[in-house]
Amino acid sequence: QSVLTQPPSVSAAPGQTVTISCSGTSSNIGNNYVSWYQHLPGAAPKLLIYDNDKRPSGIPDRFSGSKSGASATLGITGLQTGDEAVYYCGTSESSLSAGHWVFGGGTKLTVL
Amino acid sequence: EVQLLESGGDLVQRGGSLRLSCAASGFTFRDHAMNWVRQAPGKGLEWVSVISGSGGRTYYGDSVEGRFTISRDNSKNTLHLQMNSLRAEDAAVYYCAKGEFAVPAAMGGLGVWGQGTTVTVSS
Numbered sequence: 001q002s003v004l005t006q007p008p009s010v011s012a013a014p015g016q017t018v019t020i021s022c023s024g025t026s027s028n029i030g031n032n033y034v035s036w037y038q039h040l041p042g043a044a045p046k047l048l049i050y051d052n053d054k055r056p057s058g059i060p061d062r063f064s065g066s067k068s069g070a071s072a073t074l075g076i077t078g079l080q081t082g083d084e085a086v087y088y089c090g091t092s093e094s095s096l097s098a099g100h101w102v103f104g105g106g107t108k109l110t111v112l
Numbered sequence: 113e114v115q116l117l118e119s120g121g122d123l124v125q126r127g128g129s130l131r132l133s134c135a136a137s138g139f140t141f142r143d144h145a146m147n148w149v150r151q152a153p154g155k156g157l158e159w160v161s162v163i164s165g166s167g168g169r170t171y172y173g174d175s176v177e178g179r180f181t182i183s184r185d186n187s188k189n190t191l192h193l194q195m196n197s198l199r200a201e202d203a204a205v206y207y208c209a210k211g212e213f214a215v216p217a218a219m220g221g222l223g224v225w226g227q228g229t230t231v232t233v234s235s
Contacts, residue, residue, distance in 0.1 A: 043227075050212075086156075099162045103156060
């Protein structure tokens with residue numbers, strides 16, 4: 001059972017928009033920065049969003065992040081077949097230390 | 113180009129030991145905390161351990177505390193994970209991941225990941 005809660009799967013058609021939720025508590029998401037990762041089979045996880053809503057260079061603006069209270073959301077617009085992957089949210093668990101990371105269980109995105 | 117390359121994954125017997133390594137290049141290694149994150153077959157990402165840029169601070173996940181030891185050699189730009197008393201549930205792909213700052217923190221995210229190295233535990 002993961003500390004952060006994500007839906008196991010989401011799906012949408014190409015060109016559409018999808019959101020993935022990540023729910024935690026005040027000791028993790030509520031008081032720490034959230035990041036999002038895209039994980040394609042056989043590849044290294046890739047940072048999509050950091051510090052709740054910032055995109056690293058090279059990440060298209062189709063990807064966006066937001067946080068409210070103890071929940072965070074990843075949004076993907078203009079879905080492409082290449083977006084099919086598992087998406088994870090991650091943050092620190094303050095009840096342990098700033099260095100303790102926790103991840104969501106992952107959400108598999110299917111682009112129909 | 114920033115790169116991380118893991119090595120050392122192998123088939124090991126239950127109760128055995130293994131040492132993983134992660135070679136870093138393309139950035140000032142000592143300026144960044146480094147993490148190990150693993151993914152067991154069919155499971156999600158699980159954070160394992162982190163070490164500060166200087167090596168002076170280390171933290172571990174509950175499932176590996178007391179059995180695994182993280183270390184780094186800043187003169188060789190290399191991160192290590194010594195894994196002892198291995199259990200079946202330790203079987204996974206192990207990734208090293210670069211933190212944004214020298215102190216372990218969620219700020220900045222884990223910006224670069226290696227391709228992973230596979231640990232298999234047999235009975």
